[in-house]
Amino acid sequence: MREVAFIKQNKEKWLSFETAIFNNDFKDPDELASQYIHLINDLSYAQTYYPKSKVIVYLNQLAAKAFQKIYKTKREDTNRIVEFWKTEIPLITYQYRKFIYVAFIIFSMFTAIGVISAANDGEFVRSILGDQYVNMTIENIEAGNPVAVYKSGSNWGSFIGITINNLRVGIIAFILGIFGGFGTVWILFKNCIMLGSFQYFFYEKNVFWESVRGIWIHGSMEIFAIVIESAAGLILGASILFPGTYSRFNSFKRGAKTGVKILLSTFPFTFFAGFLEGFITRYANDMPNYLSVSIILITLGLIAYYYLIYPFMVQKKLKAELLTSFPQK
Structure with missing residues (x-):
C-alpha cells in the first residue's frame, strides 16, 4: 500500500482517537485498550514500510500518551504520589x-x-x-x-x-x-x-x-x-x-x-x-x-x-x- 493511501485510510481513525485521548472521552477502558492495540499495529506497519515517514513520529507520540492513559485507568486505587515517581515520570522521561x-x-x-x-x-x-x-x-x-x-x-x-x-x-x-x-x-x-x-x-x-x-x-x-x-x-x-x-x-x-x-x-x-x-x-x-x-x-x-x-x-x-x-x- 502506498503511504498516501495508508494515511488516507487511517487518518480519521487516528484523529478520532487523538481527540478522545486528549479530551478524556473514553468511558470504557477496554475500548481505550482496543484502540491502542490498533494504533501500535499501525505504527509497526508504518515503521516497516515507511521508515522515513513523519507519520511515525506522530503515531509514536500518540501511542505514548495513550499508554499512560491506560496505565492510569488500571491503577486508580494506587497512591498518586508514589505513582507519580514510580510510573508517570519514567514514562514521560522515556517518551x-x-x-x-x-x-x-x-x-x-x-x-x-x-x-x-x-x-x-x-x-x-x-x-x-x-x-x-x-x-x-x-x-x-x-x-x-x-x-x-x-x-x-x-x-x-x-x-x-x-x-x-x-x-x-x-x-x-x-x-x-x-x-x-x-x-x-x-x-x-x-x-x-x-x-x-x-x-x-x-x-x-x-x-x-x-x-x-x-x-x-x-x-x-x-x-x-x-x-x-x-x-x-x-x-x-x-x-x-x-x-x-x-x-x-x-x-x-x-x-x-x-x-x-x-x-x-x-x-x-x-x-x-x-x-x-x-x-x-x-x-x-x-x-x-x-x-x-x-x-x-x-x-x-x-x-x-x-x-x-x-x-x-x-x-x-x-x-x-x-x-x-x-x-x-
Missing part, C-alpha cells in the same frame, strides 16, 4: 528521552569549552569566578584543603542556602525555555563554563583529585539534576517552536505541563544534593578515598538509573502487561 540526551550533549560541549578556555587563557578563571573567590581558593590549596570553602557556615545554614539556590537555578532553566529553549541553553552555558573552568583550575594547581573527591560528593546529583531540568526547558521551547498537529497554544500547554512534571521530579535529588553539600562535603578532606568515591558513585548511580535506565524498564514491563491484559481480538 522525551531525546531531549535529555540533547541536554547532556549541550552540557558536555559547554563544559569542554570552559576547560579549553581556562587552559588557554590564564585570566579566564578569574573573569568567571572573580578574584576574591580565586584568591580564597588558592589560600585553601596552599593550606592543604582545596575544598575548605564548603566548611564555611553552619550545616543547616549551608544546606538551606545551597538547596534554595539550586532550586532557583533549575526553575529558571526551565522557565527560560519559553524563549524557544534558547534561554535554557544560556543558563546551561553559564553554569557549564563555570564548571569546566573551575575544575581545570584545580587541575592546574595539581589538586584535581582532591577537588573531585570533595566537590562531586554533592555535585553528582546537583549537576545531573540541572541537566534534567534543562531538558524540561528544552521540551517547553520545542512545544512552542514545533507544535506539530496541535495549535501552538495547545502545544505550549502540553509542553508546559510535561516540563513542570519533569522539573518537580528533580526536587528530591536537589534536596539530597543540598544535604550532602551542607553536612558531608565539608568532611571530604578527612575521609578515606574509598568512602568519598563510594558516595559519588552511589549518588551518581541512583540519579542516572532513575532517568536513563529505569524508564526503559517501566516502558517494557507495562507494554508487556498491556498486551497481556488487553489481547487483540
Whole structure:
C-alpha cells in the first residue's frame, strides 16, 4: 500500500482517537485498550514500510500518551504520589528521552569549552569566578584543603542556602525555555563554563583529585539534576517552536505541563544534593578515598538509573502487561 493511501485510510481513525485521548472521552477502558492495540499495529506497519515517514513520529507520540492513559485507568486505587515517581515520570522521561540526551550533549560541549578556555587563557578563571573567590581558593590549596570553602557556615545554614539556590537555578532553566529553549541553553552555558573552568583550575594547581573527591560528593546529583531540568526547558521551547498537529497554544500547554512534571521530579535529588553539600562535603578532606568515591558513585548511580535506565524498564514491563491484559481480538 502506498503511504498516501495508508494515511488516507487511517487518518480519521487516528484523529478520532487523538481527540478522545486528549479530551478524556473514553468511558470504557477496554475500548481505550482496543484502540491502542490498533494504533501500535499501525505504527509497526508504518515503521516497516515507511521508515522515513513523519507519520511515525506522530503515531509514536500518540501511542505514548495513550499508554499512560491506560496505565492510569488500571491503577486508580494506587497512591498518586508514589505513582507519580514510580510510573508517570519514567514514562514521560522515556517518551522525551531525546531531549535529555540533547541536554547532556549541550552540557558536555559547554563544559569542554570552559576547560579549553581556562587552559588557554590564564585570566579566564578569574573573569568567571572573580578574584576574591580565586584568591580564597588558592589560600585553601596552599593550606592543604582545596575544598575548605564548603566548611564555611553552619550545616543547616549551608544546606538551606545551597538547596534554595539550586532550586532557583533549575526553575529558571526551565522557565527560560519559553524563549524557544534558547534561554535554557544560556543558563546551561553559564553554569557549564563555570564548571569546566573551575575544575581545570584545580587541575592546574595539581589538586584535581582532591577537588573531585570533595566537590562531586554533592555535585553528582546537583549537576545531573540541572541537566534534567534543562531538558524540561528544552521540551517547553520545542512545544512552542514545533507544535506539530496541535495549535501552538495547545502545544505550549502540553509542553508546559510535561516540563513542570519533569522539573518537580528533580526536587528530591536537589534536596539530597543540598544535604550532602551542607553536612558531608565539608568532611571530604578527612575521609578515606574509598568512602568519598563510594558516595559519588552511589549518588551518581541512583540519579542516572532513575532517568536513563529505569524508564526503559517501566516502558517494557507495562507494554508487556498491556498486551497481556488487553489481547487483540
